[in-house]
Amino acid sequence: MLRVGITGGIGSGKTALTDWLSTQGVVIVDADLAARVVVEPGQPALAEIAAQLGQEYLLPDGQLDRAALRKLVFADDTKRRTLESITHPRIRDELTRQMAAAQSAYVVLSSPLLLESGQSEMVDLSVVVDVPEAVQIERTMARDQNERALVEQIMAAQLDRATRISRADIVIDNSGSLEALHIRGAQLHRTLLARASA
Ligand code: ATP
16 A cells, blocks of 8 residues: 655645545545544553653543643653653554555555654655745634744744755645645646556
């Protein structure tokens, strides 16, 4: 099975592209969703987080206190590495499992951190959805009702545009309309179907 990674910075249009591909019957495996699944109550990762980082990161209903944990690891690199050593192998296992179960001509792994996290090793090729930074900021602000400063802070923590593009096998320009993206999506789909059957 051909495994295709799709990534891009915040607000670049990963979801817009993968939503379109899924209308063509392509299975989309979502790394953000998998990251949530592995820390659900009852999952071993959640118990380990509580044991290693503190019971205070569990809410009264047994769910992970994401906001508190985010603050902790933002301020403390060692704690961040501890958290990642607990969650990353399990996210990887979950993604591997979902990709192996996929029943389509090829499978997509959609991940904002494909190139940063080593998840690119799990795919055969990487597709980057690309827009100029100004468009990224404008679309993210409109979608999330966020302040510009917050969007810029998130972008600063992600790979810069040039590095991301340099690591892509295929770049999809999403600076135009949604219709234009769908046309590029259709071209991409044809290319990937051809590679999958080669
Ligand atoms: P994130 O990493 O933040 O989840 P994303 O890469 O999945 O973002 P989308 O949510 O697909 O990005 O797109 C960001 C916003 O821009 C959404 O509101 C989406 O509807 C809009 N959008 C995406 N592509 C276009 C386009 N070509 N024209 C206009 N709006 C667009």
